[in-house]
Amino acid sequence: xxxxxxxxxxxxxxxxxxxxxxxxxxxxxxxxxxxxxxxxxxxxxxxxxxxxxxxxxxxxxxxxxxxxxxxxxxxxxxxxxxxxxxxxxxxxxxxxxxxxxxxxxxxxxxxxxxxxxxxxxxxxxxxxxxxxxxxxxxxxxxxxxxxxxxxxxxxxxxxxxxxxxxxxxxxxxxxxxxxxxxxxxxxxxxxxxxxxxxxxxxxxxxxxxxxxxxxxxxxxxxxxxxxxxxxxxxxxxxxxxxxxxxxxxxxxxxxxxxxxxxxxxxxxxxxxxxxxxxxxxxxxxxxxxxxxxxxxxxxxxxxxxxxxxxxxxxxxxxxxxxxxxxxxxxxxxxxxxxxxxxxxxxxxxxxxxxxxxxxxxxxxxxxxxxxxxxxxxxxxxxxxxxxxxxxxxxxxxxxxxxxxxxxxxxxxxxxxxxxxxxxxxxxxxxxxxxxxxxxxxxxxxxxxxxxxxxxxx
Numbered sequence: 001x002x003x004x005x006x007x008x009x010x011x012x013x014x015x016x017x018x019x020x021x022x023x024x025x026x027x028x029x030x031x032x033x034x035x036x037x038x039x040x041x042x043x044x045x046x047x048x049x050x051x052x053x054x055x056x057x058x059x060x061x062x063x064x065x066x067x068x069x070x071x072x073x074x075x076x077x078x079x080x081x082x083x084x085x086x087x088x089x090x091x092x093x094x095x096x097x098x099x100x101x102x103x104x105x106x107x108x109x110x111x112x113x114x115x116x117x118x119x120x121x122x123x124x125x126x127x128x129x130x131x132x133x134x135x136x137x138x139x140x141x142x143x144x145x146x147x148x149x150x151x152x153x154x155x156x157x158x159x160x161x162x163x164x165x166x167x168x169x170x171x172x173x174x175x176x177x178x179x180x181x182x183x184x185x186x187x188x189x190x191x192x193x194x195x196x197x198x199x200x201x202x203x204x205x206x207x208x209x210x211x212x213x214x215x216x217x218x219x220x221x222x223x224x225x226x227x228x229x230x231x232x233x234x235x236x237x238x239x240x241x242x243x244x245x246x247x248x249x250x251x252x253x254x255x256x257x258x259x260x261x262x263x264x265x266x267x268x269x270x271x272x273x274x275x276x277x278x279x280x281x282x283x284x285x286x287x288x289x290x291x292x293x294x295x296x297x298x299x300x301x302x303x304x305x306x307x308x309x310x311x312x313x314x315x316x317x318x319x320x321x322x323x324x325x326x327x328x329x330x331x332x333x334x335x336x337x338x339x340x341x342x343x344x345x346x347x348x349x350x351x352x353x354x355x356x357x358x359x360x361x362x363x364x365x366x367x368x369x370x371x372x373x374x375x376x377x378x379x380x381x382x383x384x385x386x387x388x389x390x391x392x393x394x395x396x397x398x399x400x401x402x403x404x405x406x407x408x409x410x411x412x413x414x415x416x417x418x419x420x421x422x423x424x425x426x427x428x429x430x431x432x433x434x435x436x437x438x439x440x441x442x443x444x445x446x447x448x449x450x451x452x453x454x455x456x457x
Contacts, residue, residue, distance in 0.1 A: 008087045010179045012053045013166040016115040018327035019043035019181045024050050026064055031071040031105040033117050038079045038098035040112040040323060041181060047091035057089035068093060075105050114330045137282040138322045142193040142203050147174050147183060151198040154231055161332040181324055191324040194232050201229045206284050209235045211242045213292040232276050239272045239290050241422050246292045263297060263369050267348040270341050271367040273334050275301035277326045297369045304361035397429050401452050408449040
């Protein structure tokens with residue numbers, strides 16, 4: 001199907017990604033992008049668009065068409081361009097995913113990663129396509145799942161996280177999903193279901209994250225557990241909130257006082273995203289596990305290193321089991337570019353004066369973060385742990401009251417972003433404060449404001 005002006009508007013608003021490349025003008029070097037798309041998930045090259053998504057304009061001539069077709073034929077193997085057309089002042093080149101990977105052009109082998117065309121080493125060529133069977137699951141149609149089953153609210157949450165002003169409604173939802181790469185021939189892929197299903201348990205029941213906090217250093221005495229069967233963004237948020245709940249926080253004073261978690265949250269955030277992006281979702285009967293012990297945090301996901309990757313090689317080469325899911329998380333600003341995640345986790349732990357994390361791989365991939373003895377809890381301090389959680393909750397509600405005094409018209413999602421906690425966490429604390437008579441609501445549910453009482457009633 002040819003692209004129309006409405007679909008072009010969607011793509012320009014979303015920006016470059018796994019399946020979209022902007023070029024201000026035509027040059028023969030687009031053969032690199034052609035092979036990159038053929039080696040990945042296919043995509044479109046838009047000529048006459050700058051990096052900011054603004055149309056600069058490009059003319060489509062018969063000579064240009066012939067040159068582009070010749071560039072595709074000269075790739076090895078040949079790439080079949082599925083369409084060259086003009087929409088307004090933009091030239092649209094459609095490149096399908098190739099069936100004979102890997103493809104190369106005169107400059108070498110290329111692939112798409114985080115909205116960029118990058119050259120591959122020979123080792124990366126061998127490794128990436130040796131693992132092609134593993135990357136298939138996210139691209140398969142999700143059985144029984146139709147565009148009508150997509151929850152529009154989850155799409156809007158994604159758009160807010162991605163920082164785009166794009167407006168998606170029920171009418172234009174199929175176009176949006178197609179432009180994102182998770183809807184093909186009116187069928188939603190597993191990646192689309194994992195991100196936007198109302199109830200993912202109906203379609204992929206093993207998609208869950210299981211979190212547990214243990215007393216001591218062994219998997220014996222569980223004192224808190226949380227099982228999350230939800231879309232991947234919700235799993236990410238719930239996992240981070242669980243870790244924040246069970247880690248100690250100390251105050252450090254520089255110019256202003258700041259709260260410092262005993263393990264760098266950015267490192268843990270990176271590990272959670274890594275588990276979601278690299279999980280082998282075709283492995284039934286498995287889950288992502290986040291285990292908190294007195295001496296360490298262990299984050300693991302089903303699916304070890306991709307076939308052929310040596311233990312010492314990961315972290316140096318950007319190979320992703322689920323490039324569509326990785327692209328979606330990258331659009332939300334939760335994935336670092338060019339495979340810097342492992343290095344970033346190591347650097348953050350080292351900068352915090354802590355032992356570098358340990359990474360191991362078998363059927364599961366494990367990232368283990370060791371807690372410093374001077375900050376971690378001892379095995380016999382369950383009472384202290386409860387007190388720490390209570391203090392943290394009291395501190396959270398105190399901060400929430402201060403924020404509401406300054407901004408009484410904040411909505412729940414806005415308050416969640418300012419507080420750095422989940423919407424559910426905000427709702428729980430607001431309910432607690434209202435029961436205590438500390439705050440009350442004035443005006444309607446929408447458009448009203450919060451009043452913080454000076455003295456509880």
